[in-house]
Amino acid sequence: MTDMTASDLRATRDRVAARLVGRERELDLVLSAVAAGRDIVLEGPPGTSKTTILKAITAEWGIPLVFVEGNADLTPAKLVGHHNPARVLREDYSADNFVAGPLVEAMSEGGFLYIEEFNRAPEDTLNTLLTAMADRSIAVPRVGTIDAKPTFRVIASMNPYDNVGTTRLSTSVHDRLNRLAIGYQDAEAEVAVVVLRTGAAGPLESRLTDDAVAVTRATREHDDVRQGSSVRGAIDLVLVARELAQLRDVSTSDDAGYSELVFDAMIVALSGRIHLDEAAETTPERVLREIWEDHFVLRPAAAEPG
Ligand SMILES: Nc1ncnc2c1ncn2[C@@H]1O[C@H](COP(=O)(O)OP(=O)(O)OP(=O)(O)O)[C@@H](O)[C@H]1O
C-alpha cells in the first residue's frame, strides 16, 4: 500500500509477526516489497512459511489471496478467464458472461495473486502475467480493459530443488521480478511451529516434539536424499505418534516402546515426504531406519528428555 505511513507499516508488521513463529527478517523484506508496490518471487522448498506469511499480510490488509498452481495446463485463458460457453450460445459474447480467472479476479479485487511453482507454467502464460504486471491492467477480448486496484500484487513461488517439467525462466523474466530466497528455520523455531500447530503439551509430547523435529531435519541432511521433509512432516509425526501412544498405552518411562513408536510414526509421517536421489539404491523406509538408529541407538543422549 503506497499511501502507508511508516507507523502504519510498522503496526502492520507487528500484528503480522504475532501470527508467525520467527521469520522477522523475511516478513520485513516481503512487506517492504509489497508496500513499495512491487511484485516478488519467493524461492524456497515446500513448507517454509511462504503461504503463512502471505495469508497473514493479506488478512491484515483485508484483501483476497488468490491461489493458482503453475503447471503445464495453466494456459493464458485459464489464468485470465473465459466466457461461459452455454451463455455465449444463448446471448452471444458479453462482459456479463465472462468468468474471471485468478489473474482478473486478483486485479479487479486488489488481491495478491499467489502463483505457486510459477516456473512450471508455459511460456505464453508467463508472458500474459508479465504484461499484466507491467501495465497494471489487462485487455480482455469482448470484455474491455480491466484496471488493477492499487493493492494488486503478483507473488510467485518456486522450489529450487524442482527440476521436472519446469520452464527455464529467461533472464528477461528474472529482470522483471524481485526475489527472496527462504530456507528452513532453525530447530528451536521448528519446535515452536510444531507446538503451535499440534498443541503438544506435557513431558511425553515435549520429548516427542524435540525428537520429531530432530529426525525430520535429519531427512534433509541424509546423503541419499535430494529433498527431505519440511516442518509439515514433524507436525504430522507428532499428531500420529500421539494417537499411537494412546493405542499402545506407551508412557515416557517405557523407552523401548517409545522409540519404536517414534519409528512407526516416522514411517507414516515422513516416508512419502522424502525424495531420494535418482542414483540412490535405497528406499525411504531404509533411510528412515538409518536416521532413527542414528538418533536413538548411536546417539541416545540426543533422545534424552529435556
Ligand atoms: N513461521 C511459521 N509460523 C507458524 N507456522 C508456520 C511457520 N512456518 C510454517 N508453519 C506451518 O507449517 C506448515 C507449512 O507452512 P506454509 O504452508 O506456510 O509453507 P509454504 O512455504 O507455503 O509451503 P509450500 O511451498 O509447500 O506451499 C503450515 O501448517 C504452517 O502453519
Ligand SMILES: [Mg+2]
Ligand atoms: Mg504454500
